[in-house]
Amino acid sequence: MNWTNKAWLAITPIYTRIQEMPFIKELKEGTLALEKFQFYMDQDAHYLEHFARALAIIGARTKNVDNCLAFIRFAEGAVVVERALHDSYFKEFNLKERGKLAPTTHHYIHFLESTASLAQVEVAMAAVLPCFWIYKEIGDFIYKNTAENNPYKNWIDTYAGEEFGKSVTSALAICNAAAENCTPEQQEAMTEAFIAASNLEFMFWDSAYKLHQW
Numbered sequence: 001m002n003w004t005n006k007a008w009l010a011i012t013p014i015y016t017r018i019q020e021m022p023f024i025k026e027l028k029e030g031t032l033a034l035e036k037f038q039f040y041m042d043q044d045a046h047y048l049e050h051f052a053r054a055l056a057i058i059g060a061r062t063k064n065v066d067n068c069l070a071f072i073r074f075a076e077g078a079v080v081v082e083r084a085l086h087d088s089y090f091k092e093f094n095l096k097e098r099g100k101l102a103p104t105t106h107h108y109i110h111f112l113e114s115t116a117s118l119a120q121v122e123v124a125m126a127a128v129l130p131c132f133w134i135y136k137e138i139g140d141f142i143y144k145n146t147a148e149n150n151p152y153k154n155w156i157d158t159y160a161g162e163e164f165g166k167s168v169t170s171a172l173a174i175c176n177a178a179a180e181n182c183t184p185e186q187q188e189a190m191t192e193a194f195i196a197a198s199n200l201e202f203m204f205w206d207s208a209y210k211l212h213q214w
């Protein structure tokens with residue numbers, strides 16, 4: 001079994017909790033309160049900026065030039081999504097300026113940036129993988145089960161697109177190849193980072209649902 005299959009098995013309980021959490025259930029049904037979605041959008045704009053920085057750091061630290069290019073493109077993709085939030089979704093959902101960084105976002109971005117900077121680069125790659133993979137799975141899950149008149153439909157469509165699917169496939173292949181060059185202990189550290197980021201993905205939606213501030 002390759003590393004990504006093992007890693008997914010390790011987060012299956014977390015993924016199931018995400019599928020069943022009220023934020024995702026209500027987003028899928030189109031009944032999520034606007035205030036909660038606005039909180040999420042606002043925090044996601046912060047998150048995407050720092051996620052892009054973490055990806056660029058990983059790109060700079062990879063030894064393989066193809067991986068360097070892939071991570072620089074992922075970083076660009078994250079900035080493009082952040083810009084799209086500002087240029088279209090902020091207006092569509094009536095948000096003005098970015099608000100304050102909430103505790104979970106603070107935790108998540110600092111986890112990603114410190115792991116990207118200080119951990120073994122393969123571990124850093126594993127830490128950013130849930131951002132791709134969980135969004136792909138949850139995006140498809142919501143897309144398949146949503147109503148035509150869902151007010152969040154435009155946003156949902158972003159993560160069900162083919163282009164995004166390609167970056168997920170590429171990130172998975174890079175992580176599997178990276179894991180093959182690692183010792184079992186190093187692979188264990190990759191899995192640990194993957195689990196931590198998956199828990200933080202859960203917390204990110206949960207904190208938006210609870211409008212959690214300092």
Ligand SMILES: Cc1ncc(C[n+]2csc(CCO)c2C)c(N)n1
Pocket residue numbers: 044047048073074075076077078081130131132133135167201204
């Ligand atoms: C908290 C949070 N986690 C993951 C994503 C998903 N995401 C944003 S940009 C990008 C691809 C970059 O090339 C991915 C996978 C998000 N929006 N917010």
